[in-house]
Amino acid sequence: QKEVEQDPGPLSVPEGAIVSLNCTYSNSAFQYFMWYRQYSRKGPELLMYTYSSGNKEDGRFTAQVDKSSKYISLFIRDSQPSDSATYLCAMPGAPGGSQGNLIFGKGTKLSVKP
């Protein structure tokens, strides 16, 4: 079992839809949880970052962490064509987050159709 699992999609939705992206992980010591967005032929950019369990909201984006289930989610409300990208979940490889090298999921490719 890989440390971080993510359905690669692709996922296609109409403009304005609510998008739900998910990852599962196996290491219960993970404390930091990130979502990166990667446009085609670009490097990943940090979108959302949460520490421990709970929700975090930033505009149209909500990140959710359920440590008891080892499950994290990213919700996108009122999706726009400009949200079309690959979304990667990531967690620091060192338990407790003492060191920053990241373990990434495979990424989910999202397409928002106008």
Place this chain on the structure above:
Amino acid sequence: GAGVSQTPSNKVTEKGKYVELRCDPISGHTALYWYRQSLGQGPEFLIYFQGTGAADDSGLPNDRFFAVRPEGSVSTLKIQRTERGDSAVYLCASSLKGLGGDTQYFGPGTRLTVL
């Protein structure tokens, strides 16, 4: 300010050749990371520098891969005797201190193709 830059943006080489990939991190960032991203996969960690020293090189796949950061800023990833399986996008990232909560800023990557 300027972000992370990587050169070249594309590199095509023949099997068995030696290549060097360069990364210029954000000024003042002490931590620098190299990742490799194959088609349809997430980035895979290769090596992490804290200052001039390699703090963790556990992701380097074999001894054909080597990286340096002699003055604590620019880093070079070196690949000897390239193989077709080395074809991927090589990403560099930097962060302020290298702690788990730090934001890593990624460069655009170098797309390496080994023929």
